[in-house]
Amino acid sequence: MSVMEDRLRDALSAAGASVEPAGLRPLRVVDHRRVRGRFRIGYALGALALAGLVAFGAAAVGARSGQVDAMAFTSPSPRYPVVVFLCNAVEYAPCLGRTVTSEEREAVRQALTSLPGVREVVFEDQATAYRNFRAKRSDSEILALVEVRDMPESFLVNVGSAAEGQAVVRAVGTMPGVNRAVNRQCMPFLGLIVLTPGC
Amino acid sequence: MASLFAEHQLGLVRLALMMVGDRATAEDVVQEAFTRTHAGRARLRDPAKALAYVRSAVLNQCRSVLRRRATVFRKAVPYDPPVWSAETAALLGEERREVLLALRELPRRQREALVLRYYFELSDQEIAETMGISGGTARSTIARGLKALASALGETS
Numbered sequence: 495m496s497v498m499e500d501r502l503r504d505a506l507s508a509a510g511a512s513v514e515p516a517g518l519r520p521l522r523v524v525d526h527r528r529v530r531g532r533f534r535i536g537y538a539l540g541a542l543a544l545a546g547l548v549a550f551g552a553a554a555v556g557a558r559s560g561q562v563d564a565m566a567f568t569s570p571s572p573r574y575p576v577v578v579f580l581c582n583a584v585e586y587a588p589c590l591g592r593t594v595t596s597e598e599r600e601a602v603r604q605a606l607t608s609l610p611g612v613r614e615v616v617f618e619d620q621a622t623a624y625r626n627f628r629a630k631r632s633d634s635e636i637l638a639l640v641e642v643r644d645m646p647e648s649f650l651v652n653v654g655s656a657a658e659g660q661a662v663v664r665a666v667g668t669m670p671g672v673n674r675a676v677n678r679q680c681m682p683f684l685g686l687i688v689l690t691p692g693c
Numbered sequence: 694m695a696s697l698f699a700e701h702q703l704g705l706v707r708l709a710l711m712m713v714g715d716r717a718t719a720e721d722v723v724q725e726a727f728t729r730t731h732a733g734r735a736r737l738r739d740p741a742k743a744l745a746y747v748r749s750a751v752l753n754q755c756r757s758v759l760r761r762r763a764t765v766f767r768k769a770v771p772y773d774p775p776v777w778s779a780e781t782a783a784l785l786g787e788e789r790r791e792v793l794l795a796l797r798e799l800p801r802r803q804r805e806a807l808v809l810r811y812y813f814e815l816s817d818q819e820i821a822e823t824m825g826i827s828g829g830t831a832r833s834t835i836a837r838g839l840k841a842l843a844s845a846l847g848e849t850s
Binding site: 501504508522 | 723776785786788789790796
């Protein structure tokens with residue numbers, strides 16, 4: 495085994511050395527989420543649906559498995575305004591490639607049901623999320639890329655008001671096992687203005 | 694988080710290079726991972742795991758790039774000849790190129806684990822944290838990868 499290990503070390507070290515410290519492009523600080531955040535992309539998809547160009551961009555989004563939930567945001571007054579996306583191993587930060595544990599899932603469920611203003615909490619598993627996703631999308635390129643395991647589990651939460659929805663987001667958004675919580679009532683319209691009072 | 698990236702940029706670019714093959718894409722990958730994690734810096738719960746976290750972000754980004762290349766953007770995005778291409782054989786030598794080519798053919802997890810072990814010399818536990826798998830899985834992934842590599846290269850392991 496050690497011959498193979500040595501050959502591998504040597505090859506990797508030579509490949510690594512082909513990138514020298516000099517001439518590395520300095521890293522730029524860009525707040526990407528402002529520009530290409532999943533909400534705005536989701537809205538762009540829902541609102542614009544501008545044929546070819548958008549479809550191409552959407553394919554790129556779909557290819558990023560972690561962002562398939564962008565497609566969830568299409569209805570302006572959803573039955574469950576708050577969506578709590580749970581960690582999935584294919585996700586970026588803050589999940590770090592770790593799927594939510596059953597204890598974490600239960601803790602989030604309990605926290606949700608104990609909050610004022612919460613009327614109903616529904617759990618959506620990966621298979622259901624995948625079915626809904628497929629039902630909404632028809633472009634075969636995206637459908638071919640996205641698998642059940644790419645879909646996040648989530649809690650769908652019915653709340654009384656936008657303000658209560660915001661309280662829910664604040665309460666569970668950073669709990670362990672939560673990727674992010676969003677209040678769809680408070681999504682900026684076309685990425686610009688929040689129209690709902692209480693947000 | 695920003696200083697962590699600056700400090701480790703070279704290593705991160707090299708890590709990405711071994712996944713995506715060319716320097717320009719590797720630099721883009723690190724920039725993108727930097728942007729994403731920087732944007733999410735407020736949510737970093739355990740600073741001690743920060744390096745595993747940024748490496749993990751880079752690997753995730755590499756995976757996106759490879760997936761896009763394999764599908765939607767296959768024809769749309771030209772990229773530089775990868776380190777394992779014939780063009781760079783002169784630079785690295787044929788023997789090393791063979792190793793890199795064989796490495797490229799391995800399943801993604803094995804490839805990632807082998808690079809983390811044999812280039813970055815990380816421990817099983819560090820590899821596990823970076824890849825979001827258990828220490829035991831990291832160990833067995835490395836062993837399987839090494840074995841597959843040896844058999845692909847006709848090396849008696």
